[in-house]
Amino acid sequence: MRHIVSIRKIEIDEKKLTLKYIFLKHHISKYRSAGVRFASLLGFSFDDNYHYTRLKKNQVPVKRLPDVLVIGVKKCGTRALLEFLRLHPDVRAAGSEVHFFDKFYHKGFEWYRDKMPPTLEGQITMEKTPSYWVTRSAPKRVYAMNPGVKLLAVLRDPVTRAISDYTQSASKRPSLPRFEDLALINNSAGWGSSSMVDATWPPVRLGVYARPLKRWLRRFPRSRLLLINGERLIVDPAAEMARVQEFLGLKLVITEKHFYFNSTKGFPCLLKSESRSTPHCLGKTKGRSHPYIDPKTIERLRDYYKPFNKQFYQLAGINFGWP
Numbered sequence: 001m002r003h004i005v006s007i008r009k010i011e012i013d014e015k016k017l018t019l020k021y022i023f024l025k026h027h028i029s030k031y032r033s034a035g036v037r038f039a040s041l042l043g044f045s046f047d048d049n050y051h052y053t054r055l056k057k058n059q060v061p062v063k064r065l066p067d068v069l070v071i072g073v074k075k076c077g078t079r080a081l082l083e084f085l086r087l088h089p090d091v092r093a094a095g096s097e098v099h100f101f102d103k104f105y106h107k108g109f110e111w112y113r114d115k116m117p118p119t120l121e122g123q124i125t126m127e128k129t130p131s132y133w134v135t136r137s138a139p140k141r142v143y144a145m146n147p148g149v150k151l152l153a154v155l156r157d158p159v160t161r162a163i164s165d166y167t168q169s170a171s172k173r174p175s176l177p178r179f180e181d182l183a184l185i186n187n188s189a190g191w192g193s194s195s196m197v198d199a200t201w202p203p204v205r206l207g208v209y210a211r212p213l214k215r216w217l218r219r220f221p222r223s224r225l226l227l228i229n230g231e232r233l234i235v236d237p238a239a240e241m242a243r244v245q246e247f248l249g250l251k252l253v254i255t256e257k258h259f260y261f262n263s264t265k266g267f268p269c270l271l272k273s274e275s276r277s278t279p280h281c282l283g284k285t286k287g288r289s290h291p292y293i294d295p296k297t298i299e300r301l302r303d304y305y306k307p308f309n310k311q312f313y314q315l316a317g318i319n320f321g322w323p
């Protein structure tokens, strides 16, 4: 039987909230998602069938510094990873990118903590900011916060990543030159094998994964960093999420039954989530259609990335098999 929580009265002071204002109601699905969020504030957990259980008596949720960070990589599927993880009742994540370790470090840890959602003891607090991956000072700063933090990074074929990055910029600036003209220099004779890759162009530069990985591994042992396969997160999200849950020491809750493949979007979507009980996909800024790119440019980029990918596989101890 499904239960949902509805709230009759909300006091401003959280501590004054008592269970007498909570009534379990049956089959009122429109209130369910709000109930899920509020129930967690009140010290309830829910299983994947939305059955509520009280976690621990008299526990008041508090904001804590993150135990887990999604540190990158931009355009590799970091939002999908976070939204999928949010399906887990023992995970609470900041809604938007906080950018603490790159832009707002000067504001201090109390500022950062305030950006986090309140959690109960035993629940994981997390946030994702993909630019941490390439922020030189981030590993040292993250280590200063908590040397035991767990790190998640999603990676995908750097050529697809570069095109995705470009597509995002082009959606904001339609006058942007073609991808081919930005990715290659000396291409007056066409985008052939004699053209040089512009290694300084950010969409290209960010695909050299070995350099940032080396920096993170100088601070953190390999066992604290999970490298998630961005391609597998699309074709088999449940399998990839099983790895993530195991790494985080979580009960296996996110499984096949949470996903369906939406053929119009071309991506896996959710049957239900923390905030919605109806099937839905990630927003329209995720899973954009990419422009046609000249195959010679793609070939040139693949050649360019080959040695870097090899170096990355060696450091990572995983062969991602990118073409």
Ligand SMILES: Nc1ncnc2c1ncn2[C@@H]1O[C@H](COP(=O)(O)OS(=O)(=O)O)[C@@H](OP(=O)(O)O)[C@H]1O
Residues within 6 Å of the ligand: 073, 074, 075, 076, 077, 078, 079, 080, 130, 163, 164, 165, 167, 233, 234, 267, 268, 269, 282, 285, 286, 287, 288, 289
């Ligand atoms: N389930 C699902 N739905 C939609 N999109 C998905 C999904 N899984 C992975 N992806 C891929 O994620 C790409 C966006 O990556 P990020 O979320 O890391 O982007 S960002 O750095 O936060 O801007 C996004 O890039 P684009 O395809 O270029 O839009 C997708 O390819």
